[in-house]
Amino acid sequence: MTIIFQKLIDEIGLILSGCNKVSLETKILSSVWVLSNQESFRGIADRFGLEKGQLHRIFIEFCESVSSINEKYITWPSAPRAEVIMKSFEETSSIPNVIGCIDGSYINLSGQATECRASYINRKGNSSMQLQAVCDHEMKFIDVYTGWPGSVHDSRVFKASPLFNYLEQNGIVNDGHILGDSAYPLQNYLLTPYRDNGHLNNYQKRYNFLQSSCRSVIERTFALLKGKFRRLKYLDMHKIEKVPDVIMAACVLHNFIREHESSCEVESDPEDSDMSFNDPCNSQGQNEKSCTKRDRIANLL
Known part of the structure; x- marks a missing residue:
């Protein structure tokens, strides 16, 4: 044993x-x-x-x-731990004050998993449930949220999550932030790429490259999760209300293993490709503080 x-x-x-x-x-x-x-x-x-x-x-x-027991193994970093994470991310990506990377992943379901199957059809035409997660530099989950149908957009899932409410009220220590793709809203605590409209300057292009490289850790974390727990590639369950427990259990076990045993990395499968939306800095009602922060970081890189 x-x-x-x-x-x-x-x-x-x-x-x-x-x-x-x-x-x-x-x-x-x-x-x-x-x-x-x-x-x-x-x-x-x-x-x-x-x-x-x-x-x-x-x-x-x-x-x-x-x-x-998810709250024991999937925990938002305390201030001392946040400092360690930020330092590690900056050493590998040059982007300061990154506490984690966020993304969503589809957990495919059988067609019999729900009577309301149409609401679970994602953009790829498969029945699925959304898994939203934030990971740190060690590919450990620091936040997991699941249960929404696959047809729901990442930004809506994020705004419905407890994480959104927490960040809105508390932000991140030391003016920190998480990194997300263009499916997420640009916020002071969530930095996204510049929209490539063909007129990006060199600073913005370099920022996008480094931001994308840094953000790949969440894709590799999802790949590692599904590589270990292959049942998540296709859950054939009739009781849809039990699916979130299965997904959460796999995420807890992922962290449990990462904590107690060194693991081999799995090549990431870019199954959840980025979706491009309007850059909030080019829209009405823009978040000027967030845009200024992103510009400042881009100019430093």
């Missing part, structure tokens, strides 16, 4: 209950196997000496239990 598996047992053993006929080790191992593979439930149930329906119940209970 590996040390990391024993730590997982110690972490959720008291939360995970249910049928005494199935050992705690079997519950955890079978559930992690379900998350990590795209093998059928029947095949996995046979592998662990369980019935198919029994495995379904164990898996949902496991995901609910792991999801319930």
